[in-house]
Amino acid sequence: MLSYVIRRALAALLIVWAVVTIVFFSMRIIPADPAEVALGDHASAEALAAFRKQAGLDQPLLGQYLGLLASLARGDLGRSMITNQPIGEQIAAAFPHTLALALGVLLVGVVIGIPIGVATAVKRGTWLDFSGRLFSLLGLSFPPFYVGIVLLIVFSVWLGWFPVIHAPRTGTIGETLHKLVLPSLSLGFVQAAYIARLTRSTMLETLNQDYIRTAFAKGLRPSKVYFKHALRNVLIPVVTAIGMYTGAILGGAILTEVVFSRPGLGKLLIGAVAQRDYNLIQSGLIVFAGIVVLVNLLVDLSYGLLDPRVKHS
Amino acid sequence: MALTLRGKRRARVWISVLFRDVGTKMGAGILVVVALAAVLAPWVASHDPTAQSILHSFRSPSAAHWFGTDEYGRDLFSRVVWGARPALTVGVLSVLVSMIVGMPLGMLAGLKGGRVDLAVSALVDVMMSFPSLLLALMIVTLVGSGLHILVLAIGIAHVPLFIRLARSSTMQLRELDYVAASRTFGGRDSWIIVQHILPNIIGPLIVMATLGIAGAIRDEAALSFLGLGIQPPQPSWGNIIRDGVSAIMAAPWMALISGFALALTVLAFNMIGDSVRDVLDPRDIAAASTEKDERR
Numbered sequence: 001m002l003s004y005v006i007r008r009a010l011a012a013l014l015i016v017w018a019v020v021t022i023v024f025f026s027m028r029i030i031p032a033d034p035a036e037v038a039l040g041d042h043a044s045a046e047a048l049a050a051f052r053k054q055a056g057l058d059q060p061l062l063g064q065y066l067g068l069l070a071s072l073a074r075g076d077l078g079r080s081m082i083t084n085q086p087i088g089e090q091i092a093a094a095f096p097h098t099l100a101l102a103l104g105v106l107l108v109g110v111v112i113g114i115p116i117g118v119a120t121a122v123k124r125g126t127w128l129d130f131s132g133r134l135f136s137l138l139g140l141s142f143p144p145f146y147v148g149i150v151l152l153i154v155f156s157v158w159l160g161w162f163p164v165i166h167a168p169r170t171g172t173i174g175e176t177l178h179k180l181v182l183p184s185l186s187l188g189f190v191q192a193a194y195i196a197r198l199t200r201s202t203m204l205e206t207l208n209q210d211y212i213r214t215a216f217a218k219g220l221r222p223s224k225v226y227f228k229h230a231l232r233n234v235l236i237p238v239v240t241a242i243g244m245y246t247g248a249i250l251g252g253a254i255l256t257e258v259v260f261s262r263p264g265l266g267k268l269l270i271g272a273v274a275q276r277d278y279n280l281i282q283s284g285l286i287v288f289a290g291i292v293v294l295v296n297l298l299v300d301l302s303y304g305l306l307d308p309r310v311k312h313s
Numbered sequence: 314m315a316l317t318l319r320g321k322r323r324a325r326v327w328i329s330v331l332f333r334d335v336g337t338k339m340g341a342g343i344l345v346v347v348a349l350a351a352v353l354a355p356w357v358a359s360h361d362p363t364a365q366s367i368l369h370s371f372r373s374p375s376a377a378h379w380f381g382t383d384e385y386g387r388d389l390f391s392r393v394v395w396g397a398r399p400a401l402t403v404g405v406l407s408v409l410v411s412m413i414v415g416m417p418l419g420m421l422a423g424l425k426g427g428r429v430d431l432a433v434s435a436l437v438d439v440m441m442s443f444p445s446l447l448l449a450l451m452i453v454t455l456v457g458s459g460l461h462i463l464v465l466a467i468g469i470a471h472v473p474l475f476i477r478l479a480r481s482s483t484m485q486l487r488e489l490d491y492v493a494a495s496r497t498f499g500g501r502d503s504w505i506i507v508q509h510i511l512p513n514i515i516g517p518l519i520v521m522a523t524l525g526i527a528g529a530i531r532d533e534a535a536l537s538f539l540g541l542g543i544q545p546p547q548p549s550w551g552n553i554i555r556d557g558v559s560a561i562m563a564a565p566w567m568a569l570i571s572g573f574a575l576a577l578t579v580l581a582f583n584m585i586g587d588s589v590r591d592v593l594d595p596r597d598i599a600a601a602s603t604e605k606d607e608r609r
Contacts, residue, residue, distance in 0.1 A: 014435075015435075015438050015439055015442055016442075018435070018439045019439055019442055019443075022439065023451075026451065026455055027455070029455065030455055137580065137583060137584065137587070138580065140583055141527065141576060141579045141580035141583045142576045142579070142580070143531045143534060143535065143572075143575060143576065143579065145535065145538060145554075146554065146568075146572035146573075146575060146576055149554065149557070149558060149561075149568045149569070149572055150569065150572070152561065153561065153565045153568070153569060157561060157562060157565055158565075164561065164562070247441070247442070247443070247444035247445075247447075248444060250444050250447070251444030251445065251446035251447055252446075254446065254447070254450075254539075255446075255535055255538065255539070258538075258539065259558060269450075270539060273450070273454050273539075273541070274540070281451075281454060285443070285447065285451060288443070288444070288447055289442040289443050289447075292441075292442045292443070292444070293442050296442075
């Protein structure tokens, strides 16, 4: 088991290194001069030279690349080209908001998606099945940012139950949770649709297995067969899917944070793109990709806990 | 010749089974309307989509302006109709880019195995660690916006999906007797791919392409919504939604209507994709074929 964990962790580290390399060299092919972008068209030659020296842009490309790798190894993400603030601090401040949103989305996805998936599989061919499948189809088709806008118009503009701008003010738990409801629902709708569809198809396959037939033949209560015997096996692909859709959740979080004017990694990245803050864009992309790789690794390692048949060897 | 006839008959059976499905009929109906709106936009649109009239800004839907007007008094119905053009263009062309790049790489990796497979799989792993929207966003940030850049950026962002599909299908097919036999008789990789692999993965490919168009349309709208896609005053559903969010208190219908056009189009492609997937199940084809024979 330990050697499997080490091998998977090393593979994940290699992917992160490849991501860093691609992002670094991609950022260097930009036709614009980052110094001119940061200081403006009217900056003097001396100011531009001083900026390049301070940002390390006057060094050879390989030196800059190795410098970035060394900084990342120390956990240093560099400084913003616009505000000169440490990027690590900015990301650390934004991350809890995105994490809270991701957890809210996950909660909505699991709480709505799994029961719908189980119900539609058990009641296959009925109106319940049709409604559940329609829910999945709509969830997979309606872009989360549009769902967010509809929720915002209905619940904030028309009904006034929620604020239009979702940036926290007081920071109390009650306020934080209140402002998390609509963003989580908008992105969670898509997640629930994915999970419902996957749960339904896996559940249908599982219900055709011999051991389920045996369980029914033994006279077990249907609820016990569905929830104790079948659902446990259904959970494995569902957990995998949740891991695989981390990327989609993060992608969706960018838009959701913009729609609801919420702070977070997505809003930070879009702000950096708008200001052409290349250092922040570079670090933001690396952090986004790093989170996806880490979650995939954790999902991979969790198989053994969920399914005793899976042995990491 | 016999094979061609059999192929044609199979295609006819597929299409007849496909259009028996309610989802296909509804999806195709919506797409016909959207495609006609895109193609006939100069005639369907009631106003010039970029013509401003500040005196008429934020007008609610009325007989003169069916979907109302925006901040600059531009007719929203005309902008939504013209917005169908970039959506469908980017949707279809970017999937073509993904297929042209992803399919050969995936088939080669699946057929060759070994180092080629390892290299391609590593590429997929690295690309998949970026959410597709983020990858497209990175490319657009680096290279700039514009229709052709959007096609390339979204196309490249969706390449890993096509590589994975082609690779896994090819790995299954390469173990089959007739592929092994073709190799024994000296068949080259290119011959095996064109003659044996490609015709057998065309079904899943159509499903992936249909669902891929839906995803690409969504990504185009998302990038335009973020201000990185189609630039105003040219209309795109994404930038109309963006304008609508800015004016959410004054004119909530702007974001609602343009977003609904987007959602409906994506829904149509997803409905067709789902139906094609169901129909391509060999059991359905066999059943339909038998049913058709019985009718004769």
